[in-house]
Amino acid sequence: MFGFLKKALKPGDASAPVPDAAAESPAAPLQAPVSTAAAPSPVREQEKKRSWMDRLRSGLSRTREQIGGGLSSLFSRRKIDEELLEELEATLLMADCGVDATQHLLKELRLRWKRDKLETADQLQGALAEGLLSILAPLEKPLEISAHKPYIIMIAGVNGSGKTTSIGKLAKHFQSQGKSVLLAAGDTFRAAAREQLMTWGERNGVAVIAQESGDPAAVVFDAISAARARNIDIVLADTAGRLPTQLHLMEEIAKVRRVIQKAEPSGPHEVLLVLDANIGQNALQQVKAFDASIGVTGLVLTKLDGTAKGGVVAAIARQCPKPLRFIGIGEQIDDLQVFRAREFVDALFVPVGKSDE
Numbered sequence: 001m002f003g004f005l006k007k008a009l010k011p012g013d014a015s016a017p018v019p020d021a022a023a024e025s026p027a028a029p030l031q032a033p034v035s036t037a038a039a040p041s042p043v044r045e046q047e048k049k050r051s052w053m054d055r056l057r058s059g060l061s062r063t064r065e066q067i068g069g070g071l072s073s074l075f076s077r078r079k080i081d082e083e084l085l086e087e088l089e090a091t092l093l094m095a096d097c098g099v100d101a102t103q104h105l106l107k108e109l110r111l112r113w114k115r116d117k118l119e120t121a122d123q124l125q126g127a128l129a130e131g132l133l134s135i136l137a138p139l140e141k142p143l144e145i146s147a148h149k150p151y152i153i154m155i156a157g158v159n160g161s162g163k164t165t166s167i168g169k170l171a172k173h174f175q176s177q178g179k180s181v182l183l184a185a186g187d188t189f190r191a192a193a194r195e196q197l198m199t200w201g202e203r204n205g206v207a208v209i210a211q212e213s214g215d216p217a218a219v220v221f222d223a224i225s226a227a228r229a230r231n232i233d234i235v236l237a238d239t240a241g242r243l244p245t246q247l248h249l250m251e252e253i254a255k256v257r258r259v260i261q262k263a264e265p266s267g268p269h270e271v272l273l274v275l276d277a278n279i280g281q282n283a284l285q286q287v288k289a290f291d292a293s294i295g296v297t298g299l300v301l302t303k304l305d306g307t308a309k310g311g312v313v314a315a316i317a318r319q320c321p322k323p324l325r326f327i328g329i330g331e332q333i334d335d336l337q338v339f340r341a342r343e344f345v346d347a348l349f350v351p352v353g354k355s356d357e
């Protein structure tokens, strides 16, 4: 049914090619060996991709029910007319697509309804999926790790948005690309956050630089020096959760950024803001506030599973289009993946177990 999506974008590739495992640096005593498994076969890669698509479909089920389900129930009653389009508008707003993206989509749909003489539910869904895809496509800018060594990624976000969990998942993601990783426990406010990061580090065989207490900026500074000494590719720096309204704390996170720059003038090379999809439209304010304070270069949208507010991706795309680097759909280590617009739209409209492939 969504064959048109394939034409609109080149086929999504959920799993980036995994190069041969990188050689372990002898200067990194705390670094556990990166897997030395042979390059994965195309069949295994295909299976991995299919399993991610199934999990993505299952994770987005509540948003799908909100958008797709709303649409089918509208269509079980009658044909396309102005009243139906108004109800669709309300459905999109309830899925947190935001006023701007919703109006944009409705304008497109009205145009296509008249011009292409749309009549059936399938046709309208197809047009809606195509419209969403064109809105979301510009967000698809996967993070490319440059030659800078160490490549420093600072992670920020409000309390509980999923920063620490995402760092654990990202460590695994980068390791699977043959990169060596070091974690900086920059959340010195919450002892549990440090413990959590240590656990993720142990699980992935990755060194964690932490201090019992103290200045988060100092921890991050130490981590960068350690990464240099150990020839590590990527530093993932955790920071304490804060609300954009806590101005003194926002100033502190800005200080962490300045200290990173002092330790490495070209850094941080990426400033990732982690957003919990459950907050819906509030995500827009968070992007703006953190951007003003620390210059956000990419987003991670977590907890898309279990929320009906996945439409917020469309609001972000229209109102503060920062690259959406990764999306999270669960608590397991493989539940964070590179954002691919086509996969996302596909998963929004095609239920688990079905595929148009």
Ligand SMILES: Nc1nc2c(ncn2[C@@H]2O[C@H](COP(=O)(O)OP(=O)(O)OP(=O)(O)O)[C@@H](O)[C@H]2O)c(=O)[nH]1
Binding pocket: 157, 158, 159, 160, 161, 162, 163, 164, 165, 166, 187, 190, 193, 196, 240, 241, 242, 302, 303, 304, 305, 306, 328, 329, 330, 331, 335
């Ligand atoms: N369902 C689901 N849960 C998630 C996801 N990402 C993170 N979580 C859970 O969200 C909770 C908070 O995650 P943390 O990683 O501790 O959040 P944090 O931003 O580091 O929290 P603070 O340190 O308090 O700022 C944990 O229970 C995670 O397991 C996701 O994609 N889906």
